[in-house]
Amino acid sequence: KPDGGGEILCYLLRWTVRLCVTLVSLACVVTLYIHSDVVYFIKGAPIRDVSLTSPAQSIYKENSDPQAKDKDMMNNSPELDSIRNSLPAHINNKTLWESGRDPSHIQLQGKKKRLPQAIIFGVKKCGTHALTDMISLHPQVVHAKRYEMHFFEKNTITGRDKKYQMGLEWYREKMPPSYENQITMEKTPAYFISHDAPERIFEMNSSIKLILIVRDPTTRVVSDYLHTKDMHEKMNLKPFEEEILQPNGEVDKWNFVVKPSLYAEHMARWFQVFRHDQILIVDGDKLVSDPLTQITRIEKFLNIEHYVKQENLYWNPEKGFYCMRSQKREWCLSKTKGRPHPEMNPEAMSKLRKFFAPLNDKFYKMVGHNFSWPIA
Known part of the structure; x- marks a missing residue:
């Protein structure tokens, strides 16, 4: 016990030093604790006290x-x-x-880039974009950021297949990271009419699931023509009837806007490679009028839990079609989607319907389902 002024001062100094040492030691302990978590995070080791449930749970x-x-x-x-x-x-x-x-x-563990387990392979101007957006509402579905990969088909103009020659690892790198219980998907409507795509896709994944969306082939031709005319002015398209009809007045089946509507002809090529139960055919007209029923079918086909509900797909009276709502945002398709068609040449339309009627009947028998398109 200090009894003099000098001793009291020394006593206070000693305790001050001890207190400082204690505080410095405590600060070091806290710093080491924080640093250990940072190292855990950087190295990918589990973080303490974070229990992860399965995505479905x-x-x-x-x-x-x-x-x-x-x-x-x-x-x-x-x-x-x-x-x-x-x-x-x-x-x-x-x-x-x-x-x-x-x-x-929190370290996001278990994610890696995977080759697609499902592909939307057609048909152009039948609602592939809307279908992709709607099924992507499901948290177990991840989609390539680039909407159309064009990996498996050759360029229809040059005959080159530059992307396919880059190899599957290049293709895999274009896919988004996913968890093991998620479905990686991509969409390229041009695959449907490709002669190379079926076998190439089969070689990549023989058990892949394929989704095809179709609509009235005559309506699809009109939509394809108008889309091409609006988006590719440099092509200088001829008037509709001149574009789709030959000089003798018959439908030109090999015209670029008519060819994708030859459903039975293209479908036969895919059925030569894949089993029927690997291909789901979606009614594009029903996707417009009642999208939930079609999305529910896709959920079952992909063997994922039912997640997309009616509140995720709501009718927008201003747009005139269904829009999408997730937990984070609401959005609709662009103004180029779902636009009304102007009146086309009646004679050309009549010839198109007559041309497609027997092909529609053949397609119905091939896929085991009757659509609402004319067959006579």
Whole structure:
């Protein structure tokens, strides 16, 4: 015990030094703890106290705990919202709260780029873009960012297949990262009319699932013609009737806007390579009028859980067709989609319908389903 002024000063200095040493030691311990988590994160090791459920469990049960929702409301900020929105579906808000951790520490494990397990392979101007957007609402479906890959078919003008020669690893790198229980998908309508695509796709994945969307072949021809005329002015298309009819007045089946509507002819080529149960045919007209039934069929075909509901597909009276709603945003197709067709030459339209009638009947028998298109 100090009893003099000098001793009291020394006593205070000793305790001050001890306190400083203690604080420095505590700071070192905290720094090492934080650093260990950073190393865990960088090296991809599991982060403590973060329990990951399967995507199916969290996707369909994430709203079942109201208390977790209330807690999450307390944990909101623009920065955290941005991080949450970038996380996969199976790392949900309840997991983030209960872990007590900053979500930026969560390592996204198990993701890698995979070759497609499903392909939308046609038909052009039948609703492939809308179909892709709608099925992509499902968290178990991931789609190539580039809507049309054109990997398996040769260029119809030059006959070259530059992309295919790049190899499957190049193709794989163009796919998005996915988890093991997700379906990687791409869409290229040009595959349908390609002579090379069926066998090339089979060589890549003999058990792949293929999705084809079709509509009235006459209506499809008109849509293809108008789309090409609007998007490719340099082609200087002739008037509709001159474009699709030969000089003798018969339909030119090899014209570039008519050829994709030869459904039976192209379908026969695919059935020579793939089993019938590997190909799902979607009614494009029903996708417009009742999209949910068609998306539900695709969910069953892909063997994924039923997720897309009516609230995800809502009617937009201004657009005149269904739009999409996810947990993050709402969107519609571009103004070039679903636009009304002007009146076309009646004689040319009549000849088209007559030309396609027997081909429609052949297609019905081939796929075992009757559509609403004329057959006589």
